[in-house]
Amino acid sequence: MRHYLCFVLWMLCFYPTLWAQEIPAISTDSLATLLETSRDYYYRYDYVNSIQANTQLIDEAKRAKNPYYAFRAYIELGHTYSYVLKDSIKGRINYENALKQAQLSGTDSLIAWAYSAFGNLYAETGVYYDKAITYYKKSIAINEKSPKGEVKNLVEYMNIGWTYIDLKEPDKAYPYLIKTKQLAQVEKQSILLHLNLQVLFGRYYLLKGKNNLAIKELKEVATVSEERDFVIQAAEANRYLAEAYKLEGDYRNANESLLKQIAYDKRVFDKDKVSALEEASAKFVLQQYQSDLEIAQKEREYNAAIAEKSRFLAYIFIGSFVGLLFAFIVIYRLSKTRKRYINRLFHKNLELTQAKEEAEKLSTLKTQFFSTISHELRTPLYGVIGISSILMEDQKLKEHQDDLKSLKFSADYLLALINDVLTLNKMDANGVKLERTPFSLRRLLNNIVRTFSFSLEQNNNQIELSIDEAIPDQLVGDSVRLSQILMNLVGNAVKFNEGGTIWIAIESLDCSMDRTHYSLRFMVRDDGIGIPKENQATIFEEFSQVENKNYSYQGTGLGLPIVKKLLALHGSEIHLDSELGKGATFSFELTYEVSENTYQAPELASPFKDIFQYENTFENIHILVVDDNRINQKITQKILEQRLFNCSLADNGEEAIQKVKLQRFDVILMDIHMPGMDGIQATQHIRTFDKVTPIIALTAVEIDEMRKKIMEAGMNDIILKPYDVSQFLNTILRNLNPVYTKQV
Numbered sequence: 001m002r003h004y005l006c007f008v009l010w011m012l013c014f015y016p017t018l019w020a021q022e023i024p025a026i027s028t029d030s031l032a033t034l035l036e037t038s039r040d041y042y043y044r045y046d047y048v049n050s051i052q053a054n055t056q057l058i059d060e061a062k063r064a065k066n067p068y069y070a071f072r073a074y075i076e077l078g079h080t081y082s083y084v085l086k087d088s089i090k091g092r093i094n095y096e097n098a099l100k101q102a103q104l105s106g107t108d109s110l111i112a113w114a115y116s117a118f119g120n121l122y123a124e125t126g127v128y129y130d131k132a133i134t135y136y137k138k139s140i141a142i143n144e145k146s147p148k149g150e151v152k153n154l155v156e157y158m159n160i161g162w163t164y165i166d167l168k169e170p171d172k173a174y175p176y177l178i179k180t181k182q183l184a185q186v187e188k189q190s191i192l193l194h195l196n197l198q199v200l201f202g203r204y205y206l207l208k209g210k211n212n213l214a215i216k217e218l219k220e221v222a223t224v225s226e227e228r229d230f231v232i233q234a235a236e237a238n239r240y241l242a243e244a245y246k247l248e249g250d251y252r253n254a255n256e257s258l259l260k261q262i263a264y265d266k267r268v269f270d271k272d273k274v275s276a277l278e279e280a281s282a283k284f285v286l287q288q289y290q291s292d293l294e295i296a297q298k299e300r301e302y303n304a305a306i307a308e309k310s311r312f313l314a315y316i317f318i319g320s321f322v323g324l325l326f327a328f329i330v331i332y333r334l335s336k337t338r339k340r341y342i343n344r345l346f347h348k349n350l351e352l353t354q355a356k357e358e359a360e361k362l363s364t365l366k367t368q369f370f371s372t373i374s375h376e377l378r379t380p381l382y383g384v385i386g387i388s389s390i391l392m393e394d395q396k397l398k399e400h401q402d403d404l405k406s407l408k409f410s411a412d413y414l415l416a417l418i419n420d421v422l423t424l425n426k427m428d429a430n431g432v433k434l435e436r437t438p439f440s441l442r443r444l445l446n447n448i449v450r451t452f453s454f455s456l457e458q459n460n461n462q463i464e465l466s467i468d469e470a471i472p473d474q475l476v477g478d479s480v481r482l483s484q485i486l487m488n489l490v491g492n493a494v495k496f497n498e499g500g501t502i503w504i505a506i507e508s509l510d511c512s513m514d515r516t517h518y519s520l521r522f523m524v525r526d527d528g529i530g531i532p533k534e535n536q537a538t539i540f541e542e543f544s545q546v547e548n549k550n551y552s553y554q555g556t557g558l559g560l561p562i563v564k565k566l567l568a569l570h571g572s573e574i575h576l577d578s579e580l581g582k583g584a585t586f587s588f589e590l591t592y593e594v595s596e597n598t599y600q601a602p603e604l605a606s607p608f609k610d611i612f613q614y615e616n617t618f619e620n621i622h623i624l625v626v627d628d629n630r631i632n633q634k635i636t637q638k639i640l641e642q643r644l645f646n647c648s649l650a651d652n653g654e655e656a657i658q659k660v661k662l663q664r665f666d667v668i669l670m671d672i673h674m675p676g677m678d679g680i681q682a683t684q685h686i687r688t689f690d691k692v693t694p695i696i697a698l699t700a701v702e703i704d705e706m707r708k709k710i711m712e713a714g715m716n717d718i719i720l721k722p723y724d725v726s727q728f729l730n731t732i733l734r735n736l737n738p739v740y741t742k743q744v
Helices: 002-022 028-043 047-063 067-084 088-105 108-124 129-143 154-166 170-184 191-207 211-228 231-248 251-300 306-392 395-428 441-451 453-459 479-495 559-569 630-642 653-662 679-686 703-713 725-735 738-743
Strands: 437-440 462-467 474-477 501-511 517-526 575-578 584-594 622-626 646-650 667-671 695-699 717-720
Touching: 028 047, 028 067, 047 067, 067 088, 067 108, 088 108, 108 129, 108 154, 129 154, 154 170, 154 191, 170 191, 191 211, 191 231, 211 231, 211 251, 231 251, 251 306, 306 395, 306 630, 395 453, 437 441, 441 453, 441 462, 441 479, 441 501, 453 479, 479 501, 479 517, 479 559, 479 584, 559 584, 622 630, 622 653, 630 646, 630 725, 646 653, 653 667, 653 679, 667 679, 667 725, 679 695, 679 703, 695 703, 695 725, 703 717, 717 725
Parallel strands: 462 501, 622 646, 622 667, 667 695, 695 717
Antiparallel strands: 437 474, 474 584, 501 517, 517 584, 575 584
């Protein structure tokens, strides 16, 4: 493929304009016609007539004293003998004659072309790479003497880079690949040149171990090649893409790329098979032609040696018969090999298809299992967290505050662990999608700090929070994922620090000209035990832990891997700076859009304190709670009534519909999973006669899995159980009629 690409590039990119200026004006029409005729025969596999036309062109060009066309004829003969007849000796002889004609013409461009042809000849052997590079460099040195010499050397730089890649010497290849890339921007080049150059960059990155960069380059080549049906480039790109994915451990994408490579290889194989048969036939005709020439020569000597002639003809006949028989044997063996290859491919495809179907089935079962277990675990946790929160607010139980805090902390920790496992599972299945919703950055950070109040007290730690004043408070992004990232980093710092300080700092790095987007750096630092250098590369692996005899608590080893994967979803990465005994600093950078929404629901300062101590109350607000679980029902009712809301209860969807028909409610809290008519069906029915009343979904299933169904049913918002009381009340306030929210 390389010699063909280089030949085309020399012909199409650089030489047409040069020869228009340099060809001597001595009867060139007939010579140009002969050249085109020989090339036409070559591409139609008529090598006999191609050789005859080039031989005639050499004779006429020499008579016309036109070394350019003699040079071109020798170059064409060199290609025919080197790459068609695989006769490198005759190929080299013709290239040497071409070089002589180039030197005779005194044209640097022709001499450079001849050296390039020698380079391709030695590169194709797969052995004499040093000689190939020497000739390429000779061509470069000559081209540099002429105007636009750098551009003329584009192909030669690419050839040298290609050769070093084949030698698996990426550091030597890199300067030439970069030079080629730069020169390709100077003048418009063939799309095939750009694609082959990108494949070489992909192979370079593979050799350097930069698999992600290799994947980026090769995916782009594969996409363009598949769109434009460049079969060879598509096969090459997918071959190395499969290798890159395999090195990254991404076996799913590796298998997909391998299947694509097999499909394109089959197309190349079929096309090459047809070309090979045509080429074999043409070779046979050419051999016959050469044999006829030899026979004719012997016939001219017949009068001098009849006996010798007879023996020679007998040898020729036997040789031709053996050659023909050999050709048929080769064709037969190729046919059988092709059939075996196709049969193996068929069985491999069947195995891959079965494996793919089995993997998809297991993935579906795994997703269903986690969805079910999510609901079944979160529902009782809602009861534990809710009851403990209510009891903590009961003044009669002040002496049991520490016990209740411990109970709630344990439940919160168990919930966080469940969320980590579910999040990790979703990310492994590519099920996590980033949301774009408005949120208050400072409120989010304050809530995170309050969440760790019990842990801080237990370990005698303190948190210092610092937010750059230049950062707007109202941003747009996925606050849930940001909260998960910070909770895991802060939680990690709190767990492995005693009697110390944890610093959370957010600073503005940059903002857009119109101040609609801000790049922020988040930093979580502690002065705890630190992380040894030898463990810093492994702590982001799943279930990896740094053992320390001074700390009995080790954790699950999921927090930091989740942080790394969530940041990857944002297009960012985590940075760690730590020394043993000197604490650790984790930092990352994210970009957020500034929210245009200026309204803010009141911040609920603490789940342990009644924040509704205003002159205005909510006695006129009537909320319907629909939940089949009596414990959850009572907890929700208790939380609402403590805030002076009026509250009604419904045990199922049918009862909820009847109550909404008979009475007006300001908000409906609708559980999703209920026996009989579930929350989705009940909401759809209510929306047939009431399209105004806000309906908020209560669900213990991951929001991403239910959001579309919930919103399509006509609900206004979602609360994930078990919920934080302040977030729960904020969601209700956000969905109340404006008259109530203005009171606050």
